[in-house]
Amino acid sequence: MRCSVFALGFAALAACTCSPAWAERISNPIAVFAGLDKISGVTTTFEVPIGEERRFGSVIVRPKVCYTRPATEEPKTTSFVEIDQIEFGNTRKTIFIGWMFAESPGLNALEHATYDVWLTGCRDPNAPPPPVETAPEVDVPQDQIKKEGEPED
Template identity: 50%
Template sequence: MIRSLSLCVASLALGLLTGPVAAAPIKNPIAVFSGLDKVTGRIISFDVYIDETVQFGALRVTPRTCLTQPPTEEPNTMVFAEVDEITLDSRIRRIFTGWMFAASPGLNAVEHPVYDVWLKDCVLSSDVAPPPGFKQGDYAQDPMGLIDRPDGWFPVPRRRPFVAQQQEEEEVPPDLIED
């Protein structure tokens, strides 16, 4: 009796120690950034493949890894990126290295007097042509369309087209017509 009770307590303690298992993050090949030119007030969005560099104004943005959580987890999108500034004397100076979080763009902000850059999303596909040597197999696959959806985490049923139905006209009884 004592042996079975101690076995029960031990298994309960082991279950409490392990806790819930977190799902592995999804590795995405493309980071979607937004950039603000503080002088003109223009905001643009640009897609950057992992380990590729895109220039926005005097800044060069290079994402190194872009992660999202699976649809079953709390949404959390993050990128490890490097941002370099091209100075007036044509030198390259690193102004940011670290994690950016889409949910909290101000948490690790790029400090620059003219430009702001922040992460919007990590995606599996883009209209931008992939760089030479890009291998989609190195990244997450999404055959069901659950991960890379612009309208949310889960598929939305298609709307049925509206078809107007003709209603038959009713004759109004003569006693209801007012003169």
């Protein structure tokens, strides 16, 4: 009996300590969407501030949150979105409520008879730009620099 209790305790401890560390998600003030008008074949990119709404054709897109991960982590961009359709008499009918994933647009996009809408990203205009890596400068001796018009060796 003691061995089985010890084994269970050890297994529980191993499960707790071996799980991957999750990076904190970053909340962004703007969600970026793409929308396809199936009648005209035109795809449009549009931004919607969190808590506000934008009309795209006869649908209204309203993101509640938009999360990303730090640049050092695997990309994972998600947004919880509500989408209404405007019907006759200017009434609204909710046609989508749920999470959209930028890395998997086909997983939870709105597929409407006339319009498709999917998340493409999140944006924070006040966030510092990501660091840009530059190649190190290399000093080349002047006698090794080939001048224009010189024959090759």
